[in-house]
Amino acid sequence: MRRDFWTPRAGAYVCLLGSFLAWSIWSAVAPGRPYSLALAPPLFYAICRSYRMYVRRCEEGRLNRDEIETLHSGTIEALSLALHAKDPETRGHLGRVRVYAVELAREMGVRGRELECLQAAALLHDIGKLALPERIASKPGKLTPDEFEKVKAHPLVGAEILERAGFDPMVPAIVRAHHERWDGSGYPDGLGGNRIPLGARILSAVDALDALSSDRRYRKALPLEEAMREVAIRAGASFDPDVVDLLARRYEELERKVARQAPPCAGLSLDVRVDRAAEPAAGFEAAPSRQT
16 A cells, blocks of 8 residues: 655654744845744744644545545445346356456556446446336347337446446446447447447457356356357457457456456345235235136
């Protein structure tokens, strides 16, 4: 962890040095005036008081930043839990996608704020699916054209949710664009090539690889190597060729890293049976009568 320059010891040195310099300057501009020495104590006090106020403001600012970061992390975790409640398959998928996306981004030179935003977007890129009707979200077979139109809105809805939650604008931008395609045939905005944010280009390829190599309601998982070949075939059409090339070189290593990760924390109490309360306020639906 980086050590702050403004430590209490450094502050004492600054106070002493500042007071000495202030007195020296006064002596230079007012030579031969012995009362100039008497000005040292108030100058010393003023400098030290200013320093203490500065340190206090820095500490308050640091605490505020820590509180904001804690709240921000809690918000991401809460939203990812909401996604898990909607679709239990999602939680493992989101964790794997985050590991892959962050590692590829680092190798591509992404740092600082941009990397932090990609981490958040990797966990929350499907948050817009919370707005999907259950009959579509859990449908085991193919979608109708009308149902797919509703699915295509989820990047927009997800971006709006994150904007209203106060996330860095880069996060909703990545979420909005994670279904865009390199050739411009994606949705919702038809962006192509480098017009797609780099984080979204990374997320798109990684998301596809993990989806293909995971069981879904409508199909079985492909072996990871075969899934990687499927993604590679679509480089230059669906995906950024540079991202796919890097992913092809590192996917086995990254899969081992995912396997070493600690298991995700417990989810929500979705399967708990609650015995209290005799019946809901509206009562129970009448059971159909048996005909003899």
